[in-house]
Amino acid sequence: MIGRMLDHCCNGLRVLLGVLIAALAIPVGMQVLARYTGIIPVYLWTEELATFIFVWAVMIGAMMAVWDGTHFDVRVIPDATSPLMILLQDGFVLVMITAFALIFFWYGIEYAKFGYIQNSVMMRANMLITYISVPIAGAMWTLFAGYRLYEAVMVYKNRTVAAQ
Amino acid sequence: MIITTSLACAILFGGFIFLVAMRVPVAFALAIATVPIVVLELRLTPFIVLDRMFQSYNSFILLAVPFFLLAANLMNSGKVTDKLIDLARVLTGWMPGGLGHVNVAVSMLFAGISGSSTADAAGCGKILIPAMINEGYDRRFAIAITACSSVMGVIIPPSILMIVWGGVMQTSVGALFLAGAIPGIMIGLALMATVYGYAKVYDYPIIGRPTLAEIITAFKGAFLAMLTPILVIGGIVGGIVTPTESAIIAAAYSLILGMFVYRTVTFKDLGHIFYDTGRFASISLFAIGSASAFGWLLAFYHVPQLVVDAMTSLEFGSFGTALVIAGLFLFFGLFIDAIPTIIILGTVLLPVATAAEIHPIVFAIIGIVSLAFGLVTPPYGLCLLISASIGGMNVVQVMREVVIILLPMLLILLLIILFPEISLWLPKVLMPDAVK
Amino acid sequence: ETKLRGASLFDEDHAYTRTLREFERLVGEKYDGDVSFDMSLNGELGDESDFVTFLQQGVAIDYAIMAPSNMATFAPSIPLMDMPFLFRDLEHWDTALASGVMAPLEAELLAKANIRVIGYAGGGVRNLASAEPIGNMDELTGHKMRVMGAPIQAQVFSAIKAAPSAIAYNEVYNAIQTGVIAGFENEAASIQNLKFYEVAPNITLTRHAITVRPLVMSESSFSALPADLQAAVLAAGAEAGAFGRKLESTQDGEKLQEMADAGQIKVQEFAGRDELLKLVIPVQDAYAAELGATELLEAIRSK
Ligand code: NA
Ligand code: NA
Numbered sequence: 001m002i003g004r005m006l007d008h009c010c011n012g013l014r015v016l017l018g019v020l021i022a023a024l025a026i027p028v029g030m031q032v033l034a035r036y037t038g039i040i041p042v043y044l045w046t047e048e049l050a051t052f053i054f055v056w057a058v059m060i061g062a063m064m065a066v067w068d069g070t071h072f073d074v075r076v077i078p079d080a081t082s083p084l085m086i087l088l089q090d091g092f093v094l095v096m097i098t099a100f101a102l103i104f105f106w107y108g109i110e111y112a113k114f115g116y117i118q119n120s121v122m123m124r125a126n127m128l129i130t131y132i133s134v135p136i137a138g139a140m141w142t143l144f145a146g147y148r149l150y151e152a153v154m155v156y157k158n159r160t161v162a163a164q
Numbered sequence: 165m166i167i168t169t170s171l172a173c174a175i176l177f178g179g180f181i182f183l184v185a186m187r188v189p190v191a192f193a194l195a196i197a198t199v200p201i202v203v204l205e206l207r208l209t210p211f212i213v214l215d216r217m218f219q220s221y222n223s224f225i226l227l228a229v230p231f232f233l234l235a236a237n238l239m240n241s242g243k244v245t246d247k248l249i250d251l252a253r254v255l256t257g258w259m260p261g262g263l264g265h266v267n268v269a270v271s272m273l274f275a276g277i278s279g280s281s282t283a284d285a286a287g288c289g290k291i292l293i294p295a296m297i298n299e300g301y302d303r304r305f306a307i308a309i310t311a312c313s314s315v316m317g318v319i320i321p322p323s324i325l326m327i328v329w330g331g332v333m334q335t336s337v338g339a340l341f342l343a344g345a346i347p348g349i350m351i352g353l354a355l356m357a358t359v360y361g362y363a364k365v366y367d368y369p370i371i372g373r374p375t376l377a378e379i380i381t382a383f384k385g386a387f388l389a390m391l392t393p394i395l396v397i398g399g400i401v402g403g404i405v406t407p408t409e410s411a412i413i414a415a416a417y418s419l420i421l422g423m424f425v426y427r428t429v430t431f432k433d434l435g436h437i438f439y440d441t442g443r444f445a446s447i448s449l450f451a452i453g454s455a456s457a458f459g460w461l462l463a464f465y466h467v468p469q470l471v472v473d474a475m476t477s478l479e480f481g482s483f484g485t486a487l488v489i490a491g492l493f494l495f496f497g498l499f500i501d502a503i504p505t506i507i508i509l510g511t512v513l514l515p516v517a518t519a520a521e522i523h524p525i526v527f528a529i530i531g532i533v534s535l536a537f538g539l540v541t542p543p544y545g546l547c548l549l550i551s552a553s554i555g556g557m558n559v560v561q562v563m564r565e566v567v568i569i570l571l572p573m574l575l576i577l578l579l580i581i582l583f584p585e586i587s588l589w590l591p592k593v594l595m596p597d598a599v600k
Numbered sequence: 601e602t603k604l605r606g607a608s609l610f611d612e613d614h615a616y617t618r619t620l621r622e623f624e625r626l627v628g629e630k631y632d633g634d635v636s637f638d639m640s641l642n643g644e645l646g647d648e649s650d651f652v653t654f655l656q657q658g659v660a661i662d663y664a665i666m667a668p669s670n671m672a673t674f675a676p677s678i679p680l681m682d683m684p685f686l687f688r689d690l691e692h693w694d695t696a697l698a699s700g701v702m703a704p705l706e707a708e709l710l711a712k713a714n715i716r717v718i719g720y721a722g723g724g725v726r727n728l729a730s731a732e733p734i735g736n737m738d739e740l741t742g743h744k745m746r747v748m749g750a751p752i753q754a755q756v757f758s759a760i761k762a763a764p765s766a767i768a769y770n771e772v773y774n775a776i777q778t779g780v781i782a783g784f785e786n787e788a789a790s791i792q793n794l795k796f797y798e799v800a801p802n803i804t805l806t807r808h809a810i811t812v813r814p815l816v817m818s819e820s821s822f823s824a825l826p827a828d829l830q831a832a833v834l835a836a837g838a839e840a841g842a843f844g845r846k847l848e849s850t851q852d853g854e855k856l857q858e859m860a861d862a863g864q865i866k867v868q869e870f871a872g873r874d875e876l877l878k879l880v881i882p883v884q885d886a887y888a889a890e891l892g893a894t895e896l897l898e899a900i901r902s903k
Pocket of ligand 2: 497498499500537538539540541542544545546
């Protein structure tokens with residue numbers, strides 16, 4: 001139930017990420033056009049808008065990759081084989097990510113406040129619009145990694161039950 | 165408490181290595197290793213980790229990453245890659261080990277268009293690895309040659325790594341692009357020589373001599389795609405765009421080719437292409453953030469200065485220093501992605517290289533070529549991981565072939581170190597002002 | 601023992617680093633207790649906008665010198681401190697800075713950014729540098745030039761008929777070399793250090809800005825200091841600022857001369873600088889009015 005909800009949530013993020021990448025082309029393209037062709041005036045805010053979109057794209061991609069388990073890892077120790085070792089191996093990773101996610105969330109709230117007292121130079125936009133992505137990422141990671149941890153424990157339980 | 169430099173290094177590196185060994189994703193391992201320090205050190209708080217990560221995405225230069233990936237993905241889904249393979253086939257298919265040569269040649273062509281190696285490994289590998297296995301090539305060889313040839317993607321211009329390097333180290337990106345061309349082609353030739361050797365030993369087949377009609381069709385098919393490097397490099401050298409913006413030219417041109425000229429990309433495909441680009445780009449870029457936080461802490465404890473002092477006091481001379489630099493980049497490349505390594509290690513070594521009178525452009529090429537090799541070396545070699553998974557094998561199973569293929573490539577790296585003119589000649593001729 | 605940390609974008613030889621060193625020396629001299637200093641150089645800890653973050657939060661560093669525009673996200677009026685064509689000449693600039701006329705801006709910075717101004721360095725005179733000579737109004741009209749990323753900069757240079765463009769500072773050299781832009785504006789030290797004269801050897805003495813570089817301290821750090829150390833810091837900041845102003849304004853002319861003597865640059869006056877002033881004043885007035893700083897602008901002008 002919660003798993004399916006998080007899945008939907010992640011699908012929403014996927015659509016949003018695709019849209020952001022497409023949208024990224026607009027300010028950068030305008031900047032080139034403006035300077036080179038003179039068709040449109042040189043807007044000094046294009047670079048600012050591009051980095052806003054960019055920050056969000058990176059943060060959303062980083063959130064999803066925790067749900068999908070696609071952040072790159074390095075495999076030097078061999079795969080665990082027994083159910084308990086599998087739980088420990090996967091569980092350790094998920095516990096570390098969840099712990100960091102909680103730090104990111106807690107201090108991310110402070111960080112968002114720090115953004116809130118600033119306005120961007122060119123567009124005079126309140127910087128909360130990008131800084132808020134930090135606590136949101138922390139919250140989403142906590143949900144995603146926390147749920148994966150729950151799943152790992154359930155898989156272990158089912159296996160040990162099946163073995164008995 | 166106030167933490168000493170040695171304790172800080174022990175916590176940072178020890179924590180990172182332990183976490184990575186326990187399979188914590190690299191991006192998180194880098195960030196988590198910084199936590200004990202910022203909690204314990206009186207002068208710091210976790211705020212600093214968040215800020216350093218967040219601010220590193222606030223960079224106009226890194227915008228080149230998604231756009232170059234977008235260009236490559238558009239070419240892969242738009243069957244432009246197929247046209248490049250057809251061209252490579254008529255150019256090199258007649259030699260013994262034909263498909264192996266095609267694999268190398270198409271990577272060189274692809275490298276001239278795309279700034280990314282991983283897109284090459286994925287796009288060409290999907291077609292060529294099964295094709296090679298069908299024709300009786302050893303599966304391990306097919307995987308290894310696909311991975312090793314894809315490293316040219318970041319050496320032959322355009323290159324994401326060079327744009328990041330130029331931005332971080334204040335080196336002319338145009339000059340770096342030009343400097344990478346000859347080393348990249350040399351690596352391609354070394355790879356072809358290796359393929360030739362394999363073909364002789366294992367008696368791999370030729371594809372057959374192309375007819376004149378086939379040659380003409382292949383050139384016609386790939387002609388428009390091959391204009392991309394001219395557009396991108398011409399765009400920079402000709403003053404139309406800044407290096408970061410050049411990536412959008414590559415993406416826009418690929419989009420036009422795919423949607424309107426070859427008509428192989430539909431509006432429906434676009435959604436997927438944008439999403440795939442965003443997914444892969446953001447995973448790599450996120451790791452840059454944690455690497456920046458990690459690197460910042462090293463700087464806070466004056467580690468870079470200590471490294472520089474230690475290395476200058478050893479007085480290795482130009483050649484010795486360059487060897488040590490290459491060795492360090494190769495070593496870091498075993499474990500971390502190239503862009504974070506540029507940020508952590510490149511900035512530390514720049515003053516070392518300057519003190520040893522290594523030209524900044526030569527330093528950059530040594531660093532980038534060494535890091536490119538890291539793309540195929542386990543435990544963390546993205547291109548090798550990608551091609552091994554296409555070939556349906558474990559990375560460990562193809563290790564031996566990778567080492568054999570890498571040896572001649574390492575020889576090229578040694579030549580680049582020995583003869584700086586290999587890198588410097590082309591930029592000196594075409595952009596004399598930028599090489600002074 | 602108190603340990604203070606500073607940060608500089610530059611190496612030991614640069615005027616700002618030397619000013620900060622002088623500040624450290626003066627604090628040690630004026631304070632009876634134990635105080636030590638640790639400065640990170642060469643931008644190891646980030647750029648000036650990062651320093652602002654650290655100072656605002658009271659982490660990592662305690663003091664730095666920076667361009668006012670870096671603090672604009674917190675306090676939008678700050679860039680007014682050294683906006684183009686604000687100071688008539690070096691004498692006006694020095695008098696204004698020593699007079700305390702900037703007090704309203706200092707108060708705003710303290711309230712909104714938690715950063716305390718303890719002195720004023722600066723003194724670089726900014727001129728146009730371009731690939732082709734720009735000697736008069738005709739040549740300036742439509743001149744594609746890079747300006748700093750603040751609205752007032754773009755407004756002023758648009759007002760004098762140039763075509764300002766947004767380009768990151770680390771892309772300027774490449775952009776001029778390849779013709780993406782035709783020039784930029786900066787002070788002699790930067791043109792010399794970063795070898796900008798290789799691509800933009802024509803210097804036009806517009807003298808449009810004289811830089812103001814506040815010597816700043818994190819209010820979190822400052823308020824935690826013992827009272828006698830606070831007094832020492834304030835006195836040392838003011839003195840070090842004066843030291844830095846003298847140092848840089850002297851060096852600026854020398855550096856320009858060195859480059860001219862070495863044949864690296866060609867220097868010319870701008871024909872009709874008064875005309876530029878006429879074009880700019882309405883823009884300055886509107887800008888100050890928007891920020892509610894009309895009185896301040898008048899006060900600075902009348903010094
Ligand atoms: Na390339
Ligand atoms: Na590797």
